[in-house]
Amino acid sequence: ETGVTQTPRHLVMGMTNKKSLKCEQHLGHNAMYWYKQSAKKPLELMFVYNFKEQTENNSVPSRFSPECPNSSHLFLHLHTLQPEDSALYLCASSQDLAGGPHNEQFFGPGTRLTVL
Amino acid sequence: EDQVTQSPEALRLQEGESSSLNCSYTVSGLRGLFWYRQDPGKGPEFLFTLYSAGEEKEKERLKATLTKKESFLHITAPKPEDSATYLCAVQPPAYKYIFGTGTRLKVLA
Numbered sequence: 469e470t471g472v473t474q475t476p477r478h479l480v481m482g483m484t485n486k487k488s489l490k491c492e493q494h495l496g497h498n499a500m501y502w503y504k505q506s507a508k509k510p511l512e513l514m515f516v517y518n519f520k521e522q523t524e525n526n527s528v529p530s531r532f533s534p535e536c537p538n539s540s541h542l543f544l545h546l547h548t549l550q551p552e553d554s555a556l557y558l559c560a561s562s563q564d565l566a567g568g569p570h571n572e573q574f575f576g577p578g579t580r581l582t583v584l
Numbered sequence: 585e586d587q588v589t590q591s592p593e594a595l596r597l598q599e600g601e602s603s604s605l606n607c608s609y610t611v612s613g614l615r616g617l618f619w620y621r622q623d624p625g626k627g628p629e630f631l632f633t634l635y636s637a638g639e640e641k642e643k644e645r646l647k648a649t650l651t652k653k654e655s656f657l658h659i660t661a662p663k664p665e666d667s668a669t670y671l672c673a674v675q676p677p678a679y680k681y682i683f684g685t686g687t688r689l690k691v692l693a
Contacts, residue, residue, distance in 0.1 A: 472627070499679070510588070510683040511628075511671075524680075558627050565679035567615045569635070573681060575620075575627035 470494055472576035474559050480582045481549065489544040489579045491559030498564045500542040501573065502534060505556040517542060518565050549583045556580055586611045586676050590684035597662055597691050605657040605687045607672030615675040617655050619648050622669045622686070631670075662691045 472493045481487050493500060502514040516524035517536040531553075533545040542559055560573040589608045597603055609617065616635055620628035632641045634650040641648050645666065647658040657670055669688045673681040 474627075508685060510685050511673075511681075513680055516679065518679075556625075560627075562679075567675050567679060569633070572616075572618060572630050572633055574630055577627045578625075580625065 472559055472561055472574055474557075474576040474579050476579060477577060478580045478582075480584065481546070482584050483549060483551070485549075486545070486547040488546065489557055489559075489581075491542040491544075491576055493540055493542075493559075493561040493574075493576075495561055495574060497561040497574075498539050499562045500536060500539070501560040501562075502542065502544055503558040503560060503575075505558055505578070511558065515544075516565070523565065546581075549581075551583050554581055554583045586674065586682045588672055588674055588682050588684035590670075590672050590687050592687060593685070594688040595690070597659075597689070599663055599691055599693050600661045602658070602660045602662070604659070605670055605689070607655040607657070607684055608653060609655070609672075609674045609682075610653075611674050611676045611682070613677040615677055617650055618673045618675070618681065619646075619655070619657055620671040620673065622671055624669075628671055659689070662689075664691045664693050667691045 475490045499518045504512045514528045515534040535543040556578045558578045559576040562573045563571045587610045591606045619631040622628045632648040637652045649656050669686040671686045673683045
């Protein structure tokens with residue numbers, strides 16, 4: 469595997485279900501991100517982890533719970549979601565949070581989530 | 585407030601018809617401006633980073649330029665496989681990216 473991978477690619481869940489999204493990066497990066505992408509809206513940053521430590525929670529409802537066990541893996545645990553949470557959830561990684569040359573964010577293919 | 589506006593929202597071109605996409609931004613201090621390509625149902629694919637006004641970068645039929653207020657993505661003699669949504673993002677003096685809503689490009693054969 470290369471780059472950033474995400475599983476599952478598609479997920480349909482009911483409002484009472486509990487599910488998890490998984491992201492793995494094979495780039496040796498130290499920072500990982502969760503984004504939400506809804507139709508005709510800009511990508512919304514949800515969570516940021518740097519060296520396994522959460523550095524950002526962008527006012528995300530508690531029904532979304534991130535977990536970062538190591539610098540290569542990131543999870544998003546979902547429970548009691550609402551239909552308006554249906555979206556494409558993207559994971560990204562970068563070398564770290566410093567920005568600058570060769571520190572761009574690279575994205576995974578996303579998980580298309582539908583909440584019934 | 586940091587903000588990114590992309591125009592047009594959608595663009596249809598004939599194969600070989602060159603054009604430009606615009607990304608206007610307001611940011612307290614620009615650490616970098618990024619262009620991504622996104623195909624339907626996929627994640628954004630990194631294209632370019634620009635750091636300072638006057639900088640230009642090229643890749644195949646694409647050329648990105650940067651001024652103090654905007655960036656252009658010029659597409660020369662596009663092909664149908666260039667059809668995608670093109671996203672622009674800026675990085676203020678922090679690690680967050682501020683994304684625009686994108687330009688949906690359709691190139692007709």
